[in-house]
Amino acid sequence: MKKYIVLSIITVIFLVTAMVAPNVIISNRPSVKVLTAQTDDIQTTVLTSGKVEETSKYNVKTDIPMVIKDMNIAVGDEVKKGDLLFTVDKDATAQNLIRIMNSGVTGGISQDTLLQYSNTENIENAFYADASGIVSSINLTDKVSNPNIPAIVIANTEKLQVKVSISEDIISGVSLGQSAVITGSGFKGREYKGTVTKIFPAATEMMGVASSQTVVNAIVSIDKPDKYLKPGFTAKVKIITDTGKNILIIPYESITQDENQKEYVYKIDNGRAVKHYIKTGREVENGVEILEGLKRGDRIAENPENIKGNLILVNTKAGDR
Template sequence: MRKYVILFVLTVIGITISLHIPNFAKLTAQKTGVVSTFRRDIKSTVMATGKIEYTESTEVKSSYPLVPEKIYVSEGDYVKKGDILFSVDRSAVSDQISSMKLAAAMAGSKYSDVDINLNAIPERITSPVDGIVTSINATENQLILPDKTTVTISNGNGLQVRAMLSENIISSVKIGQHVEITGNGFRGKTYSGKVAYLANEAKEVLNGTTYETVVEGIISIDNPDSNLKPGYTAKVSIVVEEQDDVLLIPYEALAQDQNNAKYVYKIIGDWAKKTLISTGPETEYGIVVKSGIKEGEQLVVNPQSLRGDCVRIVKQ
């Protein structure tokens, strides 16, 4: 009799435990969000900024020093070949050159012996072409050194973007690559173009309070319209790589351990299994996956919050 009583008690305990284990498991399981791997065509881009300008322009320079006496044109003026751009004050040139020679002599510079034939200096500077004055780098009564651009005259109908490309991105930029062009001056519109030119040498430009090494590039603009105006700032997005049907995961599904190994938690039933993966470049859509998981598999959001190789979860 006692034997049957013990057997009955054990049976009751067993049934009770079996009924409560699922609820206990739910209480100990970790709640987590879920995302899935997916495929899509992608493009990798690099960004730069620049200024819209006419495709053809003429820079007016002089091989002599100049001091503009009166400037007759303004930016945006249309001029014809032979029109006067500014008159030159020869006496002021002489005075300023004398001051420069004196300063050079005091500094022991070789330039103190340089002589300039004032009679060879033109009395006026005229436009060499028909076109629109797009920039003036001359100021009345201020010396302009030889071979410096005084006025720029645009004489073409096309438009382009002159952009400064950071040395951090230039290695991936090639002539002929597709470009998307946007800007605040033509907000809501996107224009297409191509990388048309890359300078052979880099240069330093002032960016805020620091100097940045850049390479100058020219971006052609396909079918420009009246919304684009020379002088507007433009943002250029250069497509440096395009791939079709690429496997991706959302950024929030990826984590990295102390050994810099990248991993995800792949969901199998009510469990999440830690899985090492190999990744490619980052895109605006997600991270490219090279190996470790397949299309359509479900992954845990914020995997760094889980501990262990296999964790019981409850999907949210």
């Protein structure tokens, strides 16, 4: 009787062990998240900012100090070629020239020029715009122009650009001809395309609040500017330094290096983590480009730090990607 009891106990222990042992073995396996390698279009960029400015200016200058009679424009006004800018008080101008000649302080104006314009018949009645644009500055002293500086500056707003400063750490990725996207709070909700047209030959120091930074200035021309863009606006510029179509990308954290700095991932195959060496390419916003060693649809471990060795049985669960 005792013999049967012992056999029964052994049988029960065996059955319990047979049922529990696989679960114990499985529970001892490392758990890994699994993701599926996918392809995507990529775009690498350099982000910077700067000021919108005109590509060219038209300076309205006078040969002599002109006394302005009526100013027909103000800073910020849009003018068209041929528009009246200001009229001249010819009599007051001639009298002012005579005073200058008598004082002997001519400000660099020749005696011949002073004599010529002291005759009111030689003084222009009015000045007109020779180009279209926005009046960016008016430089008069008590309604009198200075022949040494422009009386009026007209900015050519048909062609605008952004002058940006790019850190020395990332300037190597920027080159002439690259496309750019321009946005800004002054023209919120609008987006303009542009092109890198100039990279300055020397770096400069840009002072910050607490420290300085070495930067290289560059010019990004703006395609098809309109009335919403104004010189002086602050602009954010995203320079597109590289693009790619259907590129195989995996997250940074799924890649491991061996003692020889060779990169590899763990490919999940029939419940085992199998080491696969890979060749990586460009680093992009959402991961790393894979050039060799994987293909689209391959299942890999997202958290390889849990795996020790090769051909290891693992417990798998779907990853976030």
